[in-house]
Amino acid sequence: MKDITKYQGVIPAFYACYDAEGNISTEGVRALTRHLIAKGVKGVYVGGSSGECIYQHVDERKAVLEAVMSEAKGKLTVIAHVGCNNTADSVELARHAESVGVDAIASIPPIYFHLPEYAIAKYWNEMSAAAPNTEFVIYNIPQLAGTGLTMSLLREMLKNPNVVAVKNSSMPTQDIQMFKDAGIAARGEGNFVVFNGPDEQFVSGRVIGADGGIGGTYAVMPELYLAMNEHINKGEIEAARAIQYDADRIIYKMCEAHGNLYAVQKEILRRMCGLELGGVREPMPSLIPEDEPIVAEAQAMIEAAIAKL
Numbered sequence: 669m670k671d672i673t674k675y676q677g678v679i680p681a682f683y684a685c686y687d688a689e690g691n692i693s694t695e696g697v698r699a700l701t702r703h704l705i706a707k708g709v710k711g712v713y714v715g716g717s718s719g720e721c722i723y724q725h726v727d728e729r730k731a732v733l734e735a736v737m738s739e740a741k742g743k744l745t746v747i748a749h750v751g752c753n754n755t756a757d758s759v760e761l762a763r764h765a766e767s768v769g770v771d772a773i774a775s776i777p778p779i780y781f782h783l784p785e786y787a788i789a790k791y792w793n794e795m796s797a798a799a800p801n802t803e804f805v806i807y808n809i810p811q812l813a814g815t816g817l818t819m820s821l822l823r824e825m826l827k828n829p830n831v832v833a834v835k836n837s838s839m840p841t842q843d844i845q846m847f848k849d850a851g852i853a854a855r856g857e858g859n860f861v862v863f864n865g866p867d868e869q870f871v872s873g874r875v876i877g878a879d880g881g882i883g884g885t886y887a888v889m890p891e892l893y894l895a896m897n898e899h900i901n902k903g904e905i906e907a908a909r910a911i912q913y914d915a916d917r918i919i920y921k922m923c924e925a926h927g928n929l930y931a932v933q934k935e936i937l938r939r940m941c942g943l944e945l946g947g948v949r950e951p952m953p954s955l956i957p958e959d960e961p962i963v964a965e966a967q968a969m970i971e972a973a974i975a976k977l
């Protein structure tokens with residue numbers, strides 16, 4: 669049996685952390701890691717969408733992961749997203765991730781070119797072969813990647829014994845069931861994990877069978893997702909739903925800004941928790957002065973929702 673309990677729970681997607689000049693701030697990375705440990709999350713998902721992976725160089729991504737590991741080792745489950753859109757760099761990051769002792773590596777499919785399934789499988793399997801003692805998580809996010817995980821591609825990937833999970837960010841919640849069914853058929857009950865991706869569907873995703881969640885808005889309001897998760901574990905659906913409604917209203921508010929969602933969240937963490945994580949990298953839009961009331965309102969909504977717990 670695999671130990672899948674380390675994946676069961678709330679796993680914030682880690683934000684890119686920059687200094688005032690826009691360089692990687694390893695100090696920011698360590699501070700955010702400590703902050704999330706103190707909040708009691710299960711793990712972190714490093715270098716994914718929220719980590720602005722596609723805007724960072726290989727060496728930067730290694731430095732971020734090393735800084736996370738320096739604080740998180742033994743305290744959090746660490747899943748390192750290593751996809752770079754070319755095989756060689758992804759393989760290098762996979763090898764590096766194993767060398768620093770992550771629990772799992774993860775990757776999106778290759779983006780832009782719509783490659784055949786055998787090429788996507790080869791891309792993922794080569795990363796996995798570079799981290800042979802590390803579990804592998806398939807990141808399905810068709811609306812951004814341009815390619816969706818099909819059942820035939822998942823079945824092909826399940827031939828690789830390191831494949832332990834799908835992080836599913838597609839919007840039909842029943843995809844969670846379908847991927848889980850296939851994983852359990854190949855591995856047996858208790859040996860395969862599906863993570864809920866869309867934060868707006870955290871409760872729905874958990875109810876239909878997601879073991880945990882990985883999400884881009886967890887780090888700014890972990891208390892809400894931890895509380896939803898606890899309520900679901902106890903079968904308290906109405907209580908979970910009430911918190912989900914609050915979280916969704918907050919997400920919609922944060923998305924009203926001109927600046928990117930990640931810029932909004934990092935600004936809220938700066939104001940609310942004193943974390944200096946910088947802005948976002950171009951071409952993502954930064955905050956503008958007109959975003960101020962939106963940021964302030966979203967922060968107030970988060971504080972009010974946490975106060976109700």
Ligand SMILES: CC(=O)N[C@H](C=O)[C@@H](O)[C@H](O)[C@H](O)CO
Pocket residue numbers: 717809811812836837864865866867868882883884885919
């Ligand atoms: C499309 C996308 O970025 N999905 C993220 C990961 O699954 C989510 O965590 C979102 O950031 C979140 O649901 C806010 O819309």
Ligand SMILES: CC(=O)C(=O)O
Pocket residue numbers: 681682713715716717718719865882883884885
């Ligand atoms: C949101 C998410 O899961 C990511 O940052 O990849």
